[in-house]
Amino acid sequence: xxxxxxxxxxxxxxxxxxxxxxxxxxxxxxxxxxxxxxxxxxxxxxxxxxxxxxxxxxxxxxxxxxxxxxxxxxxxxxxxxxxxxxxxxxxxxxxxxxxxxxxxxxxxxxxxxxxxxxxxxxxxxxxxxxxxxxxxxxxxxxxxxxxxxxxxxxxxxxxxxxxxxxxxxxxxxxxxxxxxxxxxxxxxxxxxxxxxxxxxxxxxxxxxxxxxxxxxx
Numbered sequence: 001x002x003x004x005x006x007x008x009x010x011x012x013x014x015x016x017x018x019x020x021x022x023x024x025x026x027x028x029x030x031x032x033x034x035x036x037x038x039x040x041x042x043x044x045x046x047x048x049x050x051x052x053x054x055x056x057x058x059x060x061x062x063x064x065x066x067x068x069x070x071x072x073x074x075x076x077x078x079x080x081x082x083x084x085x086x087x088x089x090x091x092x093x094x095x096x097x098x099x100x101x102x103x104x105x106x107x108x109x110x111x112x113x114x115x116x117x118x119x120x121x122x123x124x125x126x127x128x129x130x131x132x133x134x135x136x137x138x139x140x141x142x143x144x145x146x147x148x149x150x151x152x153x154x155x156x157x158x159x160x161x162x163x164x165x166x167x168x169x170x171x172x173x174x175x176x177x178x179x180x181x182x183x184x185x186x187x188x189x190x191x192x193x194x195x196x197x198x199x200x201x202x203x204x205x206x207x208x209x210x211x212x213x214x215x216x217x
Contacts, residue, residue: 004161006025006183062089090106094122104124112147119154128147131165144173166188
């Protein structure tokens, strides 16, 4: 499974990237706002740091606007994935931009039918939002499973990018189902290393080592 980091915080990306934990990055208007930086400037810095796809989102809602913005974003770097909403205009723009050789991440997917349309439009990535479905007392993993089955049935090459990841169980469950990618905030990715028994075992080892009175260095 590929790990994308869902942030525009370059310091957080750099920390994980130095550990080899970053296969790509996703951003959106909310994350750009949180960064407090110019979208082109911060996106370029991220693209220079990360080898994998960096999703940069269009804000236009009409086809012509999406095409114009998408082409502008694609000029930032070769590893830009143009992020488009799962609307009819977004699907039309996806078809055009992928036809021009650009990577496209179709976002805000909440149904298997939407994912099917995105794959037929040539999307590089489809981003189903797990956490927002869970917020409505729906099981976001059911959607991942449905998309995986449909894509496997027909050999679609669109990658399932599980988004709106809220916790470590989302990561595990998406991996078990076979999502190609997860995108998560840095804190969630780092918390994958945490386990209470690891902490407990380490405390016990340290206590026993102290009793030996020895040093290694």
